[in-house]
Amino acid sequence: ECFAPFRGPRCDEEDLGEPQASVRPYSAAVHYIVNEEPVHVAELLHALRNLWRHFNQRYDYPVLVFHDGLSPQVRARLSAAAP
Numbered sequence: 295e296c297f298a299p300f301r302g303p304r305c306d307e308e309d310l311g312e313p314q315a316s317v318r319p320y321s322a323a324v325h326y327i328v329n330e331e332p333v334h335v336a337e338l339l340h341a342l343r344n345l346w347r348h349f350n351q352r353y354d355y356p357v358l359v360f361h362d363g364l365s366p367q368v369r370a371r372l373s374a375a376a377p
Contacts, residue, residue, distance in 0.1 A: 311356070323356040324345060324358070325357070326360070327359075327361070330365060343376075345376070
């Protein structure tokens, strides 16, 4: 599990976002809280895809997912839904 702004299998890739992120007059992030119940995971996957399609593809805000122990399979699905 990586802490922002790091990504990758060993959390050694620093993701500073798009260049416009460094010139914003404010700092912000989008956060979600989820458990591994299938309905909650499905809702989060839907939300992440919509967030990317309608907002984050252009503005590139960090997305933080707080959880109480998601399986590696669910984490991989969530990572794929939020490029």
